[in-house]
Amino acid sequence: MSTASATRTQLAFDELGTPLRETTFVVFDLETTGGSAETDAITEFGAVKVRGGEVIGEFATLVDPGRGIPPEIIALTGITDSMVYTAPKLEAVLPAFLEFAAGSVLVAHNSGFDVGFIKAACRRLGYRWPKPAVVCTVRLGRRVLTREEAPSCRLSALAALFRASTMPNHRALADARATVDVLHGLLERVGSLGVQSLEELLDYLPEVTAAQRRKRTLAEDLPNEPGVYLFRGPSEEVLYVGTASDLKRRVRQYFTAGETRRRLREMVSLAVRVDTVTCAHPLEAEVRELRLLSAHKPAYNRRSKNSRNSWWITLTEEPFPRLSVVRRPRDGALGPFRSKRMADEALLAMQEATGIRPCTVRIPAKAATGSPCALAELDRCGAPCAGRQTVEQYRPMVHAVDALVAGRHLDPLRLLESRLAALSTEHRFEQARTGRDRMSTLIRALDRGQRLAALASVEELVAARPDSAGGWEFAVVRHGRLASAGVARRGVQPMPVVEHLVASAETVIPGEGPLRGAPAEEVGVVLRWLDRPGTRMVRCTSPWSEPAHCAARWRPWLDIADRARVALVTRD
Template identity: 35%
Template structure:
């Protein structure tokens, strides 16, 4: 193929920008799932530049300059010289103008890094690294600057928090391919974007220039759908152009909690999900962060996205479960078998596995389990403990003629004591002592199934057996969110105004008639919905307003779930239960 004439090369290069978006060029550090889709106007950028004694790993920092940008505006600046404890080479002085005498008496890297880290929001006031810094570090040739900062942190005894990073050099190679610019040095890009004059080769001056270059690069990429920090972080990753352009489906979506549905051309639901921010979450599907092959196939046939805003995230999660249960979208994998439950119940003095239990029977049942095999292992754990003969087969007779053991069996189903756990741990130890490792593994599997059943019972039975539960969660802007459930089904959510007593709303919820009690346990709900409600009630900061139920949320004192060492045993058992 012949090269285009010189006069047409800039136009060709402009068209290549869209093509280059599909090439895999790493840019900074990809953000986590909990930070997907943050709009650029909400990002706090910390644009940093360093001056050093050289370029090798043994070189030292001589100056740190940084600019904090929020909402597109410069809000603060940071600058400090650093005494490296060694003379500055003449060639470095010629480049930066920094001399050895200028650095004498300046802070050492211990003090300089600590000051910068606290200013940038990488550490708290006590000097501890924040696990998820809110800022995004920006630098031109970021591996160089961030590498020096990381080494400085470690050499001075600080933990490096691994913030999100954007490299304007890598970004420029995508947004401005040659010959739009003849190279991608900071000075060249500054000239291309006609930035204001700054003190070149000094840290703060170069950081200010990088801020203006970053703005220019974002403006270039904006028409191509780059509008969030996640887009910037993955702009060079391989995403088909047709998929990236369809991000426009999310443009008019609200930034509120709710349920979203991907639809095909006939309007049939393909996938249902929920999110705290509908617009951001839907946008994230059309970026490189979406790596699931099944979801990518779904996106190729998506024609529309419909959303249902909700007042809270809990309402969104519940509506998601109900929609999946009703619509059966072909691309949903999770929560597609919410009605599939198995229980372990007592039949006289024996135990059995059944698919449904009555409303009263559930109070003495173990589960629910996802399938009969998991429930069967929990049943075997009980039979191994309470059969007449400890060496009897697991399918053998149980304590039908022993009232005391029958009572203990009932307590084991309810998780009131540790008889099953102690028995199985003993059998695991005995098998290990004679090097019967296959047998020890088998006992461990039974223990895991039993403990998992107890945990599921604790998550599901109290809420689903309660006639009515009302709980409150305080809002950041004031006021309360009140949730009300009946027999394990969320029936209403209300939010109260700030600086107003919530009692009238509580009284209103309590004045409404609860749902009729279903004769079959979980008939009006699913165990997944009940577990969401339990998580909400037990969340830190939640106020339990009203509990009208027979079964308390708290586990009995002697329950395996109340003993930390036995929860550790659940992990050791490989979490093989449902």
């Protein structure tokens, strides 16, 4: 056999992947206040890290859910309100769990439930979901075991079948320990069938197609580096764009049963090539993904079908300005809003808070002859349409809108709060609930908009974050856009790297609007990266600060409102 042929044989053998005996699994379980990842909360984490059949670490903690635990959940788990009262909140536990599980394969019994709660928590708290490989012991059990052997794939049934050393009892760590024994029992079964690597294990699970298996060669020459990948179709069209901390590992997952989404299995069957763009670190990858999605609008990315164009609230240009919901913001606009419905809710709250006219007619500066509406009779509008208010008399309402959006004063929010209190006193609870929800939408929009605008106003900002190997990740941000990104590995002097990144950074010419022309989604991604614990400021051309009277002061009010809303939903 020739040397070249032997080399090819060795590479093909290497493509078998990571041996199961060398794979690190984090087997975990959660206890929660209910079954919805969006409305319920986590009360307990339990996780066991195993490799080669040996336990190498455990992670367990109760979590303060910030709300009462329903009686039926207390009866099921035995976790009471008094037990979680002094427990850490999810904001402290989630990053610790993500660090514990970093680089491992996640395993859970009915993994869709537990992973769904973790992904929802990452979304709410601003952590990027690392997209690990996930093994579900329910699916694996149904694939390996016969109906006669295991009529039920409940954890208690499989734990009894494999004679687990710990029996599940609806407490997170005990259930995770039981799942470890179930996993090892199932891996012994598939090992006798020739499944020896992680990739083969994922490929063994149901619903993998022949088209997926045939396309595995598309990942052969990809790098093991962070970046963005693009699946291309037969006419060079971009079918799908995604990001990965390890491009080769992530793309290979599309050719195994680990990918169960029907539309993406269809995409894989159409793909003829995978292009990659290596990136310095995850922030650059996420920003490049956003830009590629905007440029190509791939057919198989949900973001291409669900437009991410933002909505904004702005004042019209006329003698008696009114509020209008638009797609293209001007200076002083409020936003961005993810949906027109949310923008409409905030607009109604702003009208009530500032006294700005709610009608849509265009009113001339002089000789207004319209008829006043019911709001004028309720002293909720000065009726400029009927000539009862001059431009000068109307101007304070316009100034109130500008000042609220810019963070110069918060009087309109205090007015809304007092009206909500009055409605509650009068037992008009339905109106108070509607007003509370609208006010919450407005405060969130003000808070987010002011923070994004503050970042976009800075001409240049250089920030650094420690990487996991003793080095530094750098980002050069100009008017809210990522202009350059790089790393200084451990032992490399960081400041020369910073100077090089600044010198080679993209030139950003600011545009109009609160975000200086930057895409709202990109500014949001950059802001989340800057906000993460451990990020340090290297330099800044001008002070990066929020307004003195920003809506962030109302976050405690939002917490109270959210708890009231959740309590009402739970009671209903």
